[in-house]
Amino acid sequence: MASGFSEIELNKIRILFLFLAQKLAGESGLQVAAAIISNGNLTEDEIAKITGLPIADVRNIIGTFKSEGLIFSIKERDPDTGWTVNYWSTDPLVIYRVFKNRLKQAIYNLSKLAELLEREEIYVCEECGYKTLSDEAEKHNYRCPVCGGDLRKQDELPDFRELVKELKKAYTEFEL
Numbered sequence: 718m719a720s721g722f723s724e725i726e727l728n729k730i731r732i733l734f735l736f737l738a739q740k741l742a743g744e745s746g747l748q749v750a751a752a753i754i755s756n757g758n759l760t761e762d763e764i765a766k767i768t769g770l771p772i773a774d775v776r777n778i779i780g781t782f783k784s785e786g787l788i789f790s791i792k793e794r795d796p797d798t799g800w801t802v803n804y805w806s807t808d809p810l811v812i813y814r815v816f817k818n819r820l821k822q823a824i825y826n827l828s829k830l831a832e833l834l835e836r837e838e839i840y841v842c843e844e845c846g847y848k849t850l851s852d853e854a855e856k857h858n859y860r861c862p863v864c865g866g867d868l869r870k871q872d873e874l875p876d877f878r879e880l881v882k883e884l885k886k887a888y889t890e891f892e893l
């Protein structure tokens with residue numbers, strides 16, 4: 718992972734990669750990401766050997782990382798066999814962009830939710846936890862459409878505006 722990033726920034730990005738890898742593919746994802754970070758360009762077979770994971774699992778995880786844009790492949794021709802070999806690699810800038818986009822999306826979704834909660838009241842079924850907005854609750858005569866329990870107005874709502882503020886702060890702090 719060579720680039721114009723400082724060592725501290727690179728460490729942050731490595732942690733981000735591991736974090737995203739675990740989110741996307743659990744413990745095995747974490748192992749694959751760690752193998753790619755510490756070794757650089759690796760084939761699927763090499764990743765399987767390093768992590769001890771079955772090759773089918775490695776292929777699945779590689780497919781997930783690839784579709785998320787976290788890794789890319791470099792094709793090289795093996796001079797001995799003449800076969801084309803696929804090496805998997807990543808780059809700090811690539812990881813950084815994926816993370817920023819995800820954070821941006823989360824901020825957008827939460828902002829929308831915060832706006833909605835400012836306008837609307839939420840009703841919750843006391844029996845099964847079904848949640849709905851006031852219009853719907855009224856339409857159902859304040860009875861749960863799932864189980865018939867009482868729909869009660871939810872007074873204590875999480876403060877999403879605070880969360881959005883914090884996420885926006887995190888977003889700007891990641892301005893590398």
Ligand SMILES: [Zn+2]
Nearest residue numbers: 842845861864
């Ligand atoms: Zn219910």
